[in-house]
Amino acid sequence: MSVQERKERERAAREHLIVATAREIAEQQGWDAVTTRRLAERIEYSQPVLYSHFRGKREIIGAVALEGAAEMAAALRAATSAADGPRTRVTALARTYLDFAERHPAVYDAMFQLDGGLAFAAEDTPAPLKDAFAALLESLGEVAGEGVHPGLFTEVFWAALHGLATLTRAGRLPPAEAEQRVELLVDRLAVI
Amino acid sequence: MSVQERKERERAAREHLIVATAREIAEQQGWDAVTTRRLAERIEYSQPVLYSHFRGKREIIGAVALEGAAEMAAALRAATSAADGPRTRVTALARTYLDFAERHPAVYDAMFQLDGGLAFAAEDTPAPLKDAFAALLESLGEVAGEGVHPGLFTEVFWAALHGLATLTRAGRLPPAEAEQRVELLVDRLAVI
DNA sequence: CTCACTTGTCTAGCGGTGCTAGAATCAGGT
DNA sequence: ACCTGATTCTAGCACCGCTAGACAAGTGAG
Numbered sequence: 001m002s003v004q005e006r007k008e009r010e011r012a013a014r015e016h017l018i019v020a021t022a023r024e025i026a027e028q029q030g031w032d033a034v035t036t037r038r039l040a041e042r043i044e045y046s047q048p049v050l051y052s053h054f055r056g057k058r059e060i061i062g063a064v065a066l067e068g069a070a071e072m073a074a075a076l077r078a079a080t081s082a083a084d085g086p087r088t089r090v091t092a093l094a095r096t097y098l099d100f101a102e103r104h105p106a107v108y109d110a111m112f113q114l115d116g117g118l119a120f121a122a123e124d125t126p127a128p129l130k131d132a133f134a135a136l137l138e139s140l141g142e143v144a145g146e147g148v149h150p151g152l153f154t155e156v157f158w159a160a161l162h163g164l165a166t167l168t169r170a171g172r173l174p175p176a177e178a179e180q181r182v183e184l185l186v187d188r189l190a191v192i
Numbered sequence: 193m194s195v196q197e198r199k200e201r202e203r204a205a206r207e208h209l210i211v212a213t214a215r216e217i218a219e220q221q222g223w224d225a226v227t228t229r230r231l232a233e234r235i236e237y238s239q240p241v242l243y244s245h246f247r248g249k250r251e252i253i254g255a256v257a258l259e260g261a262a263e264m265a266a267a268l269r270a271a272t273s274a275a276d277g278p279r280t281r282v283t284a285l286a287r288t289y290l291d292f293a294e295r296h297p298a299v300y301d302a303m304f305q306l307d308g309g310l311a312f313a314a315e316d317t318p319a320p321l322k323d324a325f326a327a328l329l330e331s332l333g334e335v336a337g338e339g340v341h342p343g344l345f346t347e348v349f350w351a352a353l354h355g356l357a358t359l360t361r362a363g364r365l366p367p368a369e370a371e372q373r374v375e376l377l378v379d380r381l382a383v384i
Numbered sequence: 385c386t387c388a389c390t391t392g393t394c395t396a397g398c399g400g401t402g403c404t405a406g407a408a409t410c411a412g413g414t
Numbered sequence: 415a416c417c418t419g420a421t422t423c424t425a426g427c428a429c430c431g432c433t434a435g436a437c438a439a440g441t442g443a444g
Contacts, residue, residue, distance in 0.1 A: 007391095036431060046394050048433075057431065112364065113305070120364045148376065155365055156356070156373050160348070163355030172304065172312045173347055181348050184340065188381050228402060238423050240404075249402065 015053045017043050019063045026064070026106035031114060034060075055117075062116030068107035069128040072100050073135040080139045087192045093139045094161060094182050101165035112162060133158075145191030157189055207245045209235050211255045218256070218298035223306060226252075247309075254308030260299035261320040264292050265327040272331045279384045285331045286353060286374050293357035304354060325350075337383030349381055 021042045025034045036057060040047040054060050079096035083089045101108040110116055111129075119125045133154070140157050141150035164181060167173045173181075213234045217226045228249060232239040246252050271288040275281045293300040302308055303321075311317045325346070332349050333342035356373060359365045365373075 035429080037429085047431090048395095049393070051432070052392080112359070112362070120362070121366045122363075152369055152372055152376065155359075155369075156352070156376050159355030159359050159365065159373070160352035160377075161355070162359055163351030163353070164348070166358070167304070167347075167351050167354055170304070170312070171314075173351065174313045177344055177347075180344055181351070184344065184348050185352075227400085229400090239402090240424095241422070243403070244421085 011053075014043070014045075014049075018050060018053055018060065019067060022060050023064045023067070023106060023110075026110070027104065031061070031106060031109060058115060058117045061110045061114050062118050064107060065110040065114075065116040065118060066126055066128045068104065068111050069126075069132040071104075071107070072097075072111075073128070073132040075100055076132070076135040076139075080135075086139075086143050087186070087190065089139045090143055090190045091182070091186050093136070094186055097136075097161045098165055098168075098178070098182065102169065105169055108165065113166070140190075143190035143192060148191075153189075157185075160185055160189065203245075206235070206237075206241075210242060210245055210252065211259060214252050215256045215259070215298065215302075218302070219296070223253070223298060223301060250307060250309045253302045253306050254310050256299060257302040257306075257308040257310060258318055258320045260296065260303050261318075261324040263296075263299070264289075264303075265320070265324040267292055268324070268327040269330075272327075278331075278335050279378070279382065281331045282335055282382045283374070283378050285328070286378055289328075289353045290357055290360075290370070290374065294361065297361060300357065305358070332382075335382035335384060340383075345381075349377075352377055352381065 018039065022034050022039055025038065025042065034057075036047050036050055039060075040050055043049075050060070054063070075096055076093055079092045080089045083092040118129065120129065136158055137150060137154045140154045144150045144153035164173070164178075164185070168175055168178060210231065214226050214231055217230060217234065226249075228239050228242055231252075232242055235241075242252070246255070267288055268285055271284045272281045275284040310321065312321065328350055329342060329346045332346045336342045336345035356365070356370075356377070360367055360370060
């Protein structure tokens with residue numbers, strides 16, 4: 001059944017092209033510019049083709065989110081493994097997280113701001129999302145402090161990072177003192 | 193010029209009706225349901241009337257955001273003034289903030305998630321927004337700790353609250369341990 | 385090699401969106 | 415009672431997400 005295999009391969013390639021193109025448009029012009037028409041034109045297929053791969057625009061956003069989660073997890077692990085000592089590790093983690101959000105705003109939005117139809121904090125949460133949280137937990141768990149549940153601590157730290165990321169990018173916080181905010185956050189929250 | 197005064201009064205009343213109706217629809221069915229057609233029909237005028245009051249939908253969102261900011265500031269001040277001692281005050285502040293976000297999700301979105309065309313952290317930031325931040329600063333400044341700029345501390349604390357609020361509401365954090373997260377946050381961030 | 389059939393893709397269109405030009409209507413002053 | 419200017423509406427633009435049904439291309443059987 002080599003023919004069928006080839007077709008499946010081509011189908012998978014096209015699906016990846018859709019996700020990559022959606023992400024590209026979103027990074028360049030924002031998610032509002034990612035319309036099914038524009039996306040279809042860019043991949044040089046007609047609109048209905050998109051719906052043979054995804055249920056709708058929401059699922060495309062979800063696919064970008066999963067891709068982003070995997071990348072973020074990798075970035076976090078790379079940064080933390082290069083640092084020794086809990087304190088340095090947590091600081092590196094925080095910087096990397098905020099850096100990721102700043103450099104890939106569209107992906108970050110797909111993950112946390114937009115509705116990609118993904119389950120969170122539940123049984124059927126997709127693996128990449130669980131893994132991204134796990135990457136946070138690995139470094140943050142060791143500075144949770146005694147008597148504090150590592151998962152709960154990670155949630156709080158994560159929420160703080162998320163707040164900084166979104167408020168900064170939305171112009172709610174001046175970017176100038178970003179570094180000072182990170183240091184204050186790590187100083188206070190992490191128990192070294 | 194009594195005629196003109198009456199007209200201006202009626203115009204102001206209608207403008208307020210638009211904002212109130214937009215908010216009502218948003219609270220009931222989400223901001224996606226707030227379309228110019230639906231909004232126009234509800235206020236029993238045609239669409240173009242909306243554009244004689246606001247530049248566009250964005251400005252209507254902005255108007256709701258300003259209204260919300262004033263209410264939030266009032267709620268925060270009410271809660272903190274009823275508490276004595278910095279620690280109790282900060283906890284009350286955090287709870288009130290999160291409670292406001294949970295009970296008025298549409299207004300909260302207008303303030304911090306959607307684009308209402310408002311300036312933040314800048315010279316021309318509208319007064320209600322500045323005042324809401326000031327309300328936070330009043331209680332948080334006293335627990336910033338030595339050598340830490342009160343404004344910077346407030347920003348970090350606020351970001352953490354914002355992260356908790358948005359991630360919880362988006363289903364990214366399980367609502368069950370919300371109270372524990374607040375306590376952990378106050379314990380660690382605030383210097384009593 | 386031909387032909388029916390499945391599979392895949394496209395054209396065209398639905399009901400909706402934010403927004404606006406120009407027609408129609410209403411109220412005010414003379 | 416009429417003219418004039420402000421106000422409001424009707425109708426329409428270009429776009430959106432999504433889909434039914436026409437059409438073409440590739441597949442396997444005879």
